[in-house]
Amino acid sequence: MGFYIRPKRRPQGQKVTRKLDITKLKNQLTAQDLQSRMDSKLLDIRSDQSSIDEQWESFRDTVHSIALETLGQVTRNHQDWFDENDQEIQKLLEEKRRLLRAHQNDTTCTAKKAAFNNIRSTVQAKLRLMQDAWLSAKADEIQGYADKHDTKKLYEALKAVYGQQFSFGSTPLLSSDGTSLLTNKRLILERWAEHFNIVLNRPTQINEEAIARLPQVPTNHELAVPPAVEESWYQCKRPIS
Template identity: 50%
Template sequence: MSSSDASKDKFYEDLHALLATVPKVDKLIVFDNFNTPIGTDHAAWQGVLDPHGLGSCNDNGLLLLCTFAKHRLLLTNTFFRLPMREKATWMHLHNNAIVETRWCLLRNVIQSTALLVLGRAHCQHQDWFDDDDVDISNLLAEKNGLHKAYMDLRTDATKADFFRSRRLVQQRLREMQDAWMIRKAEEIQGYADRNERKNFLKAIKAIYGPCINGTAPLLRSDGKTLLTEKSQILKRWAEHFRSVLNCSPAISEAAIDRLPQVDTNNDLDLPPSLPETIRAV
């Protein structure tokens, strides 16, 4: 980077804000040519830098290392022992079209490889429409066909057919959803009545999916800085509740003195009589 210090700081602030929006449970890969030496001091940057770094760390490299350490990212190109000529880029790509072409090629290769090896993610929980998927598809196909016919030929007959089909589809879908919910409720209630705790929890988990534990980022009291570390977030919550619950009361003695005073009615302190109790009951 040959930019000014302000531009560099702004770049890393924007990068930090962007990385902070990624959930902790996600797998994050950052592709970029940061074009800065990061050194080889892997002992000081454990978990971020491995022995095969490049050059001597400068201010730019320190900013990069701090950002990666804060977000628990690894500089993977330092994990492999490569020839010196392959550790850095030696030619600047001035043409943005070349960069875009290479990025599209890389993106397509990664996506196609991921689909081939990993496949698409499957739903981890049950939905009410899973058991009636074929019937729902047929209902929607019929409704879509009548909608297309109405769009192609706008007559009273095609309009009536489409609206009638849409009304029937909505009614049928509600019936399917209600029936599924009743079946699941009876199934779960049966597990509870038979004290089958394992099946009870398994059935609930199948409907609602597994619990995802994660710490959401939190803004500092200034409303600008985003906190991502768990310890910082806990301190911020403690600070917030201390300011809300432990604030000193604002009591005006003069206002209290201005309140009208009345004589004490000691009769109200007496226990209720029998007629009063009977009347109250």
């Protein structure tokens, strides 16, 4: 008699439905295509299901499938330097993989090894150029927002480049003596408070003799005179340079 032990099934988490790329609806042709597909498909939905739940599930699944087919899924917001050069990079990497497989299948062939080394150097050089060009363009874009004092677009651009950042309250830290790792949120916040207290509140030593040697200038009492209303109004109306 043969026995079969069924392996333990690993628990499966709930599948998260990815968001639809609704930004494509800004294109008038895409919006019209979606509307026409909806009009044709929704007419085919049967309304004689036994319960309202079945009618809702049929409507829900039909709408989602049409929208997914037309709009697709949303891509991540975090920008990487290779996003805009994906097709070109993929061609380079595919050629590199092809030559690598050829070299691995025939390691004694010096020509195949040399071809792989050449394509590897070419790929590395082109990838560095792509990365430098992307970073330079992105830096100019962010600097432009900073020069225009457009803080909203400035932080949006920074967030797009660096992605989601972890807060101080969730990243583990070493204790002040470096002997233990703090993972509790309260202890982490206390450690940050201790760190900034040491950094910002260091005791100062003032050399009175050095202060006494500083050249003294007469007091300008005009600075204590309150500005006139006209002067204040003029300063408020001046454009920010």
